[in-house]
Amino acid sequence: MEIDITLFIMKNSQHNHLFKDLGSVDRRSFLATIPLALMSARNFIFNFPSLTAAITKNNAHEWDYENREWGDISQEYQVCKMGKQQSPIDLNSTIKSELKPVEIHYQDIQLSVINNSHTIQVNNQLENFIILDDHKFDLLQFHFHHPSEHSVSGKNYPMEIHFVHKNEDGNLAVLAVFLQEGRENKTLQQIWDVMPSQKSLEKYFFDISISPFQLLPKESEIYRYFGSLTTPPCSEIVNWIVFKEPLEISSAQFQQFQNIFPNNARQTQPINRRSILTSI
Ligand SMILES: [Zn+2]
Numbered sequence: 233m234e235i236d237i238t239l240f241i242m243k244n245s246q247h248n249h250l251f252k253d254l255g256s257v258d259r260r261s262f263l264a265t266i267p268l269a270l271m272s273a274r275n276f277i278f279n280f281p282s283l284t285a286a287i288t289k290n291n292a293h294e295w296d297y298e299n300r301e302w303g304d305i306s307q308e309y310q311v312c313k314m315g316k317q318q319s320p321i322d323l324n325s326t327i328k329s330e331l332k333p334v335e336i337h338y339q340d341i342q343l344s345v346i347n348n349s350h351t352i353q354v355n356n357q358l359e360n361f362i363i364l365d366d367h368k369f370d371l372l373q374f375h376f377h378h379p380s381e382h383s384v385s386g387k388n389y390p391m392e393i394h395f396v397h398k399n400e401d402g403n404l405a406v407l408a409v410f411l412q413e414g415r416e417n418k419t420l421q422q423i424w425d426v427m428p429s430q431k432s433l434e435k436y437f438f439d440i441s442i443s444p445f446q447l448l449p450k451e452s453e454i455y456r457y458f459g460s461l462t463t464p465p466c467s468e469i470v471n472w473i474v475f476k477e478p479l480e481i482s483s484a485q486f487q488q489f490q491n492i493f494p495n496n497a498r499q500t501q502p503i504n505r506r507s508i509l510t511s512i
Pocket residue numbers: 233234375376377394462
């Protein structure tokens with residue numbers, strides 16, 4: 233998944249120490265501080281994209297998928313190397329459990345899309361949310377990876393979508409959907425028709441209404457586990473919900489994304505002492 237926290241780091245420099253040694257930092261204080269900053273950073277980006285671009289250039293620790301030793305780029309990214317709850321993972325050895333169904337409340341949104349050089353991202357502006365274990369998580373954005381970041385018993389899918397949500401306590405929940413080759417997906421095509429092929433500012437298409445719901449599979453069977461952002465700073469703050477059923481897209485749609493991003497997926501990480509739960 234992809235979260236831009238550049239401005240969080242810049243605007244909240246008093247919290248920079250939190251990133252320097254996540255191994256010893258009090259986890260609760262970390263969780264309490266980062267989400268507000270994520271929210272303000274996103275709003276800021278939303279309103280002042282050109283200023284954001286200028287600031288990002290001067291302050292962000294640049295990372296990419298060529299050099300994947302992200303933990304060596306910056307102290308702020310150390311958890312990418314040192315963390316024990318990193319994502320993505322290979323989904324195997326699951327434990328069957330009575331998981332409460334995830335309630336999904338999505339309405340159509342006006343299309344707002346950005347190529348941030350790491351992925352194509354669609355930002356949400358409306359009251360779209362999920363209910364996970366009685367907690368409300370608001371949709372921030374969704375974006376795409378090729379190939380899939382998670383794998384199932386060692387097998388990758390051509391692509392994966394991440395719907396990124398945040399609750400009022402600052403925890404994140406990401407719905408992940410595998411994409412496989414099959415029939416064209418019309419909702420995806422609406423995005424593909426206008427997605428920037430180069431790094432861009434956020435682009436608004438007020439005349440294009442898209443239904444995020446159409447990018448979810450019909451079956452509700454899921455995997456659940458606790459993990460991290462899959463991009464720097466790799467913060468371990470994410471409730472992962474991965475749908476078992478893949479969604480179909482056409483090979484032409486797959487090729488179109490691959491032409492822009494030949495590989496924007498992190499490799500799978502050790503599961504360590506975590507459990508993967510599946511619905512019964
Ligand atoms: Zn992602």
